[in-house]
Amino acid sequence: MDEFKVKDIRLAEKGRLQIEWASAHMPVLNQIMERFSREKPLEGVKIGACLHVTKETGVLVEVLKAGGAEVALCGSNPLSTQDEVAAALAEMGVHVYAWRGESPDEYYWCVNRVIDHEPMVTLDDGADLVTTIHKERVEVLEGVKGGTEETTTGVIRLRAMSRQGALKYPIIAVNDAYTKYLFDNRYGTGQSTIDGIVRSTNVLLAGKRFVVCGYGWCGRGIAVRARGMGANVVVTEVNPLRALEAVMDGFTVMPLSEAAEIGDIFVTATGNINVIRGEHMLKMKDGAIIANSGHFNVEISLPDLKKLSEKKRTIRPNLEEYTLKDGKRLYLLAEGRLVNLAAAEGHPSEVMDMSFSNQALCVEHIVKNPRLPPAVYNVPKEIDELVAKLKLKGMNIEIDEMSEEQKRYVSSWEEGTT
Numbered sequence: 001m002d003e004f005k006v007k008d009i010r011l012a013e014k015g016r017l018q019i020e021w022a023s024a025h026m027p028v029l030n031q032i033m034e035r036f037s038r039e040k041p042l043e044g045v046k047i048g049a050c051l052h053v054t055k056e057t058g059v060l061v062e063v064l065k066a067g068g069a070e071v072a073l074c075g076s077n078p079l080s081t082q083d084e085v086a087a088a089l090a091e092m093g094v095h096v097y098a099w100r101g102e103s104p105d106e107y108y109w110c111v112n113r114v115i116d117h118e119p120m121v122t123l124d125d126g127a128d129l130v131t132t133i134h135k136e137r138v139e140v141l142e143g144v145k146g147g148t149e150e151t152t153t154g155v156i157r158l159r160a161m162s163r164q165g166a167l168k169y170p171i172i173a174v175n176d177a178y179t180k181y182l183f184d185n186r187y188g189t190g191q192s193t194i195d196g197i198v199r200s201t202n203v204l205l206a207g208k209r210f211v212v213c214g215y216g217w218c219g220r221g222i223a224v225r226a227r228g229m230g231a232n233v234v235v236t237e238v239n240p241l242r243a244l245e246a247v248m249d250g251f252t253v254m255p256l257s258e259a260a261e262i263g264d265i266f267v268t269a270t271g272n273i274n275v276i277r278g279e280h281m282l283k284m285k286d287g288a289i290i291a292n293s294g295h296f297n298v299e300i301s302l303p304d305l306k307k308l309s310e311k312k313r314t315i316r317p318n319l320e321e322y323t324l325k326d327g328k329r330l331y332l333l334a335e336g337r338l339v340n341l342a343a344a345e346g347h348p349s350e351v352m353d354m355s356f357s358n359q360a361l362c363v364e365h366i367v368k369n370p371r372l373p374p375a376v377y378n379v380p381k382e383i384d385e386l387v388a389k390l391k392l393k394g395m396n397i398e399i400d401e402m403s404e405e406q407k408r409y410v411s412s413w414e415e416g417t418t
């Protein structure tokens with residue numbers, strides 16, 4: 001069995017510096033690392049992880065190793081691996097199978113190499129590792145005690161598996177912790193999506209009509225950040241509650257068929273399929289820029305774009321020009337894959353600190369509770385609260401505590417209008 005497969009092991013030194021830089025901004029993971037190094041709660045545990053191979057993932061892997069785990073890792077997207085980080089991790093003894101620009105076949109080859117290591121705990125981002133185990137590699141199922149899932153789309157897939165009785169081991173939905181989605185999906189995706197658009201195009205956002213499809217946790221982060229850069233933000237939604245929130249947050253809300261005609265930049269963050277389709281592309285202005293920040297590259301219909309186009313050119317990294325039959329040009333970023341990871345570096349370390357602290361603590365929880373029945377579980381409240389507490393501590397922020405009188409008051413019913 002290959003111990004690892006990365007683009008170029010000579011990039012390891014650069015990767016170590018990246019991981020060091022991320023670690024300096026991840027105080028919660030550092031506190032967990034200290035305890036894990038002392039207590040070794042993951043001694044002998046084999047972990048199989050399918051995560052974006054970024055510098056922050058590098059820090060998480062160091063923490064898991066400090067706890068005693070053996071880690072095999074592949075990327076959770078063919079375009080998101082930072083090759084220098086993959087090299088650094090390989091040099092540290094992690095079984096890494098990941099490089100930027102994997103073909104779909106290579107992507108699943110890497111997933112299968114991680115499964116070859118017979119993980120006891122799986123860490124997934126999008127549920128490709130879990131679904132591959134359940135569909136094609138059932139021989140390893142018996143040894144898996146449980147897993148965690150990082151993102152909204154993965155949790156949706158796993159809940160569907162659980163409803164159909166197809167899920168064979170317990171999974172903790174890390175995405176659904178408050179200390180994950182309220183920060184990572186909102187501030188992380190918000191900032192890094194703008195970063196990806198700016199790095200790939202360097203267009204001025206001020207004064208542009210910026211269309212955000214989906215006003216979920218990611219969408220609202222993107223919308224607020226784009227507004228902060230001076231863009232006129234339009235939101236499209238299918239959920240009346242979310243649409244109403246967008247209206248009251250001060251955004252213009254309209255159907256995509258109308259927004260298509262006026263938008264300069266379009267970003268999808270819905271977790272849904274074929275949101276921007278040929279009918280919308282036909283209405284778009286010459287020069288419109290289209291990007292996706294949802295998990296899979298299905299939100300923008302690439303088959304429609306290809307069908308409508310006569311010519312395609314790569315203008316610069318992560319920026320492709322499609323010329324339609326009438327001569328109109330549309331610009332697709334990062335092949336429609338998550339623009340914040342493919343064209344930028346993903347979420348800043350400060351938010352991944354919280355997401356990955358939930359991951360590390362949930363892995364420990366699974367190891368300590370090996371007999372949970374197969375189902376999708378919420379992150380235990382104590383873990384979520386601990387991460388918030390440690391994050392505040394890491395930021396040197398203190399807060400008030402309730403007095404005994406206040407604790408009694410908020411848990412009683414006797415006192416009312418006085």
Ligand SMILES: NC(=O)c1ccc[n+]([C@@H]2O[C@H](COP(=O)([O-])OP(=O)(O)OC[C@H]3O[C@@H](n4cnc5c(N)ncnc54)[C@H](O)[C@@H]3O)[C@@H](O)[C@H]2O)c1
Nearest residue numbers: 151152153214216217218237238239270271272293294295
């Ligand atoms: N890029 C990243 O780094 C990153 C980080 C976290 C999550 N994600 C992914 O981003 C996606 C969104 O995550 P979220 O946490 O915001 O989910 P969410 O469920 O909070 O929000 C999704 C929103 O999209 C709306 N929507 C669905 N179909 C739509 C359509 N056809 N048109 C317009 N709106 C539509 C839904 O009503 C919902 O309000 C998921 O795929 C998630 O896995 C990406």
